Amino acid sequence: MDAQQALADLTEISSQIQAAVVFDDKGKVAGSTHSDGEEFARVAGDLLAAAEELKTGASALTQLEIATGDGSVFVVRDGKSTIAATTAPQPTSGLVFYDLKSALRSVKPKPRPRRAPAAQKPAAKKAPPKKKPAAPRARKKPDAP
Amino acid sequence: MRRSAAAVFGVLGGLFIGAAFIRRRTAHVERADLYFEDGSMLSLTNGSPGAERLLPLARQVISRARPS
Numbered sequence: 001m002d003a004q005q006a007l008a009d010l011t012e013i014s015s016q017i018q019a020a021v022v023f024d025d026k027g028k029v030a031g032s033t034h035s036d037g038e039e040f041a042r043v044a045g046d047l048l049a050a051a052e053e054l055k056t057g058a059s060a061l062t063q064l065e066i067a068t069g070d071g072s073v074f075v076v077r078d079g080k081s082t083i084a085a086t087t088a089p090q091p092t093s094g095l096v097f098y099d100l101k102s103a104l105r106s107v108k109p110k111p112r113p114r115r116a117p118a119a120q121k122p123a124a125k126k127a128p129p130k131k132k133p134a135a136p137r138a139r140k141k142p143d144a145p
Numbered sequence: 146m147r148r149s150a151a152a153v154f155g156v157l158g159g160l161f162i163g164a165a166f167i168r169r170r171t172a173h174v175e176r177a178d179l180y181f182e183d184g185s186m187l188s189l190t191n192g193s194p195g196a197e198r199l200l201p202l203a204r205q206v207i208s209r210a211r212p213s
Contacts, residue, residue: 018210018211019210019211019212034209034210034212035212036209039209040206040209040210043202043205043206043209044206046202046205047199047202047203047205047206050198050199050202051177051179051199054179054187054189054195054198054199055179055181055187056187057181057183057185059181059182059183059185060181060182061179061180061181061182062180062181062182063180064177064178064179064180065177065178066176066177066178066199066200066203067174067175067176067177067178068175068200068203068204068207069175070204070207070208071207072203073203073206073207084206086206086207086210093178
């Protein structure tokens with residue numbers, strides 16, 4: 001699905017989300033509900049980079065929520081794609097995360113269709129199994145006891 | 146009889162006021178919750194060094210996201 005369409009669906013479904021932007025790891029904006037999507041993506045990227053610096057282990061940061069008095073910021077990352085959104089204060093966090101993940105999943109490009117397999121040689125016809133010559137039956141002599 | 150009723154009302158009123166106070170305080174706590182791939186989570190409340198760094202950036206994101 002187109003990122004812009006996915007964001008339109010997202011803001012229609014979730015009344016809590018005020019603005020959202022989808023961008024890649026290089027900061028390229030795929031879609032935004034805001035007129036200045038580039039700037040929105042840039043500050044969201046800065047926030048994500050600052051949060052990355054706080055990690056203690058080797059595991060990658062996948063999502064974050066920052067609650068302030070003015071509202072909350074949510075960022076969800078999946079591979080190279082990232083979605084950032086803002087909400088009013090005290091949102092239902094679980095629901096917002098669920099909606100953002102669904103939107104990000106729908107934005108993901110479809111995998112390329114596989115190449116048509118090369119024309120395969122017709123399988124060699126199986127030769128019908130040869131009949132084994134019947135084992136010579138031991139004939140009983142009619143006069144045998 | 147009156148005394149015991151007054152005591153019950155007093156206790157209930159105290160509980161209600163206490164709950165409202167706690168709810169009001171916790172609702173206004175600014176915090177940053179970071180979730181990692183391995184399932185771990187780091188919660189930073191206002192005043193911690195990490196939150197001090199992230200909260201201004203989050204405010205910046207919110208102000209940028211507002212319709213101009």
